[in-house]
């Protein structure tokens with residue numbers, strides 16, 4: 001069974017439908033580039049991308065299925081059907097939103113149990129607070145990640161510009177499961193600092209796999225061209 005190695009850089013290869021790099025061909029190429037650059041695992045969204053990435057790499061894949069529904073805040077692998085699709089596509093580990101928000105399906109506890117017992121996959125819990133991480137830990141998840149810090153009503157204001165190091169540290173102190181730092185790790189130094197503060201691994205998405213957003217940041221820094 002593939003697991004996330006200690007100290008690994010996990011590269012998130014995701015591109016939404018409005019992104020010119022959307023689609024399995026581009027995401028598989030991103031994953032190959034990430035592997036060649038030294039990634040220890042890949043995070044990917046949706047069965048098509050996951051299957052294409054599975055075909056080109058032996059790295060562990062943390063799979064999710066983003067599913068937006070009107071009026072329901074939880075969109076990262078919200079239910080067992082999504083988790084099953086992610087596992088069937090070849091993910092080694094299934095990541096789920098582990099906040100206590102309305103999820104429009106089975107309870108988080110049931111979802112975690114079914115992924116472990118029926119799909120026989122480790123569960124990667126995306127949380128936004130220490131309390132959520134501690135609760136997920138008690139449910140027996142295999143990894144706890146800071147993915148949603150800054151993206152829930154409770155944590156969005158004020159959303160810090162950088163990563164939530166306080167949460168990484170607090171989770172690492174309190175939880176049995178390894179803690180993965182994720183969200184706004186925009187420089188190599190920030191990623192290295194996460195490990196020093198107790199993270200088991202670090203997920204980096206935007207700053208490695210989203211050239212449109214990287215370009216925006218450079219363009220904004222330069223200001224309008226004459």
Ligand SMILES: CC(=O)N[C@H](C=O)[C@@H](O)[C@H](O)[C@H](O)COP(=O)(O)O
Nearest residue numbers: 012147151182183184185204205206
């Ligand atoms: C909040 C949410 O939906 N996060 C998503 C989770 O899969 C992705 O859109 C992020 O890119 C990923 O977490 C990596 O973070 P960053 O791109 O900041 O390095």
